[in-house]
Amino acid sequence: MVQERRILYEHLDTPNINTYDVFRQHDGYTRFEKAIAEYQPEEIADMVKEAGLKGRGGAGFSTGEKWSFVPRDIEPRYLCCNADESEPGTFSNRYVLEKNPHLLIEGILICCYAMGIETTYVYIRGEFTLGKKMLDAAIKEAYEQGYLGENVRDTGLNINIYTHPGAGAYICGEETGLIESLEGKRGQPRNKPPFPAVQGVFMKPTVVQNVETLCNLPFIVGNGVEWYTQMGPTYGDARFDPPKADPNTGTKLYCISGDVNEPGVYELDLGLTCTELIEVAGGLRGEEVKAVIPGGSSAPILTHYELDTRLDFTSLTLAKSMLGSGGIIVMNETRNIVDCLLNIMKFYAHESCGQCTPCRWGTPWVRDIVQRIADGDGRQTTITRPKFGVTESGRWGDTGETEEIYEDLDLLENVANNIANVDTMTWNTICVFGIAVSWPAVSYMRKFRPEFEAAIREGKLVTLPVAEATVPPEENYAYQQRIIPKEFADL
Amino acid sequence: MSDEIIQIETPFQFNEENKREFDELIGRYPVKEAAMLPTLHLAQKQAGYISPAVMKYVAELLELTVMKVKDVVTFYPMFFEEPVGKYVIRVCHTLPCALRDCKVVLEHLKAKLGTDIALETNLAKGTTDDGKFTLMKVECLASCDVAPVIMVNDDLYKNLTPEKVDEILAQLPN
Numbered sequence A: 001m002v003q004e005r006r007i008l009y010e011h012l013d014t015p016n017i018n019t020y021d022v023f024r025q026h027d028g029y030t031r032f033e034k035a036i037a038e039y040q041p042e043e044i045a046d047m048v049k050e051a052g053l054k055g056r057g058g059a060g061f062s063t064g065e066k067w068s069f070v071p072r073d074i075e076p077r078y079l080c081c082n083a084d085e086s087e088p089g090t091f092s093n094r095y096v097l098e099k100n101p102h103l104l105i106e107g108i109l110i111c112c113y114a115m116g117i118e119t120t121y122v123y124i125r126g127e128f129t130l131g132k133k134m135l136d137a138a139i140k141e142a143y144e145q146g147y148l149g150e151n152v153r154d155t156g157l158n159i160n161i162y163t164h165p166g167a168g169a170y171i172c173g174e175e176t177g178l179i180e181s182l183e184g185k186r187g188q189p190r191n192k193p194p195f196p197a198v199q200g201v202f203m204k205p206t207v208v209q210n211v212e213t214l215c216n217l218p219f220i221v222g223n224g225v226e227w228y229t230q231m232g233p234t235y236g237d238a239r240f241d242p243p244k245a246d247p248n249t250g251t252k253l254y255c256i257s258g259d260v261n262e263p264g265v266y267e268l269d270l271g272l273t274c275t276e277l278i279e280v281a282g283g284l285r286g287e288e289v290k291a292v293i294p295g296g297s298s299a300p301i302l303t304h305y306e307l308d309t310r311l312d313f314t315s316l317t318l319a320k321s322m323l324g325s326g327g328i329i330v331m332n333e334t335r336n337i338v339d340c341l342l343n344i345m346k347f348y349a350h351e352s353c354g355q356c357t358p359c360r361w362g363t364p365w366v367r368d369i370v371q372r373i374a375d376g377d378g379r380q381t382t383i384t385r386p387k388f389g390v391t392e393s394g395r396w397g398d399t400g401e402t403e404e405i406y407e408d409l410d411l412l413e414n415v416a417n418n419i420a421n422v423d424t425m426t427w428n429t430i431c432v433f434g435i436a437v438s439w440p441a442v443s444y445m446r447k448f449r450p451e452f453e454a455a456i457r458e459g460k461l462v463t464l465p466v467a468e469a470t471v472p473p474e475e476n477y478a479y480q481q482r483i484i485p486k487e488f489a490d491l
Numbered sequence B: 001m002s003d004e005i006i007q008i009e010t011p012f013q014f015n016e017e018n019k020r021e022f023d024e025l026i027g028r029y030p031v032k033e034a035a036m037l038p039t040l041h042l043a044q045k046q047a048g049y050i051s052p053a054v055m056k057y058v059a060e061l062l063e064l065t066v067m068k069v070k071d072v073v074t075f076y077p078m079f080f081e082e083p084v085g086k087y088v089i090r091v092c093h094t095l096p097c098a099l100r101d102c103k104v105v106l107e108h109l110k111a112k113l114g115t116d117i118a119l120e121t122n123l124a125k126g127t128t129d130d131g132k133f134t135l136m137k138v139e140c141l142a143s144c145d146v147a148p149v150i151m152v153n154d155d156l157y158k159n160l161t162p163e164k165v166d167e168i169l170a171q172l173p174n
Helices: A020-025 A030-038 A041-051 A063-068 A092-099 A101-115 A129-144 A175-182 A211-223 A225-230 A274-280 A313-318 A337-351 A357-374 A407-419 A433-447 A449-458 B002-009 B016-026 B032-047 B052-062 B066-075 B095-099 B102-113 B162-171
Strands: A078-083 A119-124 A160-165 A206-210 A251-258 A264-269 A289-293 A327-332 A381-385 A388-390 A396-398 A401-405 B087-092 B133-138 B150-152 B155-157
Touching: A020 A101, A020 A129, A030 A101, A030 A211, A041 A063, A041 A101, A041 A211, A041 A225, A063 A206, A078 A101, A078 A175, A078 A211, A092 A101, A092 A129, A092 A211, A101 A119, A101 A129, A101 A206, A101 A211, A119 A129, A119 A175, A129 A160, A160 B032, A175 A206, A206 A211, A211 A225, A251 A274, A251 B095, A264 A274, A274 A289, A274 A327, A289 A337, A327 B095, A337 A357, A337 A433, A337 A449, A337 B095, A357 A407, A357 A433, A357 A449, A407 A433, A407 A449, A433 A449, B016 B032, B032 B052, B032 B066, B052 B066, B087 B102, B095 B102, B102 B133, B102 B162, B150 B162
Parallel strands: A078 A119, A078 A206, A119 A160, A251 A327, B087 B133
Antiparallel strands: A251 A264, A289 A327, A381 A401, A388 A396, B087 B150, B150 B155
16 A cells, blocks of 8 residues: 655654644744755756756746746745645645645745845635744744744745634635635736746735645755656656656645545655545445546546546646546445536536636536536437438438437536637636636546436436446547647648 | 625724834835735735725725735635625535535524625625624635635635534634
8 A cells, every 4th residue: 555755744743843843843934944044046946957856836837947937136035835725625724824834934934035036925715714823923933933024034035924814715726716816816827928937916026826836845955856756657668658758756735635534735756647546535335436536626537437547746647637636536336427517517616716707707607507417407309310321211311310409418518618619728718717617518528428318318317337438548528639730720 | 785885984003003004014025916815815804805995095005906906806706895794604626625515504504693605705694693704605724635625714724524513613702
């Protein structure tokens, strides 16, 4: 069985780790001291790039590369720590904030040193009242100990951290939505470019990083790049190893919930399979796995045929899904996929910020279609096409071929694909919320089509056995490459 | 209609403590507007909800138009534009909680409190007649491992069953 490797979470359950004294006893702030004593800021940025650290917030973009886009000649620069953890199925940041806030502060300090940043805003979602309280207390202690404020530890650095509460909007987890919200406006995402790295908060260069990403920094600096790159997937088979240029190094805080016996956060090397993860989380609650959502509710669903998929950034992208924020939701054989999709679509219809028309209107439409199917009012027609053949009377003529058309399923796919097209990966909206809507909608429908058809046919929700409910991989559209080759697209 | 006029005519002001906290807040940002969310949180804590008078006061503090403040208030679900109960109960009903029977908890709360679920546009619908509780459905509270969960004002309660809900309601001070 795969063993947990606790690095970020090592001292999570140590009593009073949220206080400076106890944190200090467990190497606290020594990594920051090492950084300022031994390395130049640019060297730290290079180390992060070499370590192959990928952003843990959702997009999985290389952190070092993101930092390299920040112009170092424009002052002031800002760091925004994204603690607006709202993706359904994700809950790892909450524990860091509530139990080990000094680790986050140390990560922020290292980032500030590397990028020459003086001001950091930690955007905490409004519901995390305890997390904000603990972080505020830790920041106060860090000021008292001279790690924050003016002339940090006599190095001439000025670093300030402020917490900023959100107010319950999911979209503020999107980096430009977060920036708008931080500026005191509606949290509606901005057009990119300009990217936040060039023009972010208050139109100044801004680094936006997730809590988990920042918490990785002390360990990269403290233990070195070589130690860090050892962790991560090597599958002993070059075909399945992630490419050298795109490494998946380090550990990930996998949040597992739903139908498992011991839901919770497990810190594991990137790259174990779904089956292994379910085993680590105390096994399945139920008889059979019906479906797994691998990266928060916006990730395309995996069927029981795909349980050997490796849970790392590269493998899941190849499987046409994503690791996202690492929120894994497991569903057993008793779950109805139509019902699950309805729940998720209600979430997105509620959380659409209303800025772009395809999303503002399309998302509630998708919800209404799924609601209609779940209520048993799904639309269906039988069409008859002329077909030449031997008729009942024994003559040649029109035998009439009939076909069942599930109108609502086609409509669902059409509407969803017009918010964001999952096959070409293009979206008609400003931010990626659009793709977060159509990804689940289309993938659930394509991969569990028999269950949707049954609901329409029978006029009520029907939970089929797992084998019957799932479309086999060879018939599954989601597996087939349907992107038009470039040379044809130009015609 | 008449209510609204009265509310605008009853001005709102921060108390001493909140005024101090606001003065500390405003220094954190290069532009005053950025202090909007923390200021609205403070105001809501003091007034209970964001009335037109509160919006007017916040607009004056941040040197903005009232419309700009209203614009923000309407966007975020955590800001209330109508009076709410002393205890706001938020029940998470997103997928991981739904897989762990949050419906049972919600139905139990509805029966126990004798109220419906509040809508964002109609909070009175989910508020009990004595003004003690407001029952709301909310989206993911990021505690999926201990689902189903509810929040009562600022406190999170985990792994709920109808019995546990009864205990929680019983221990709330009047």
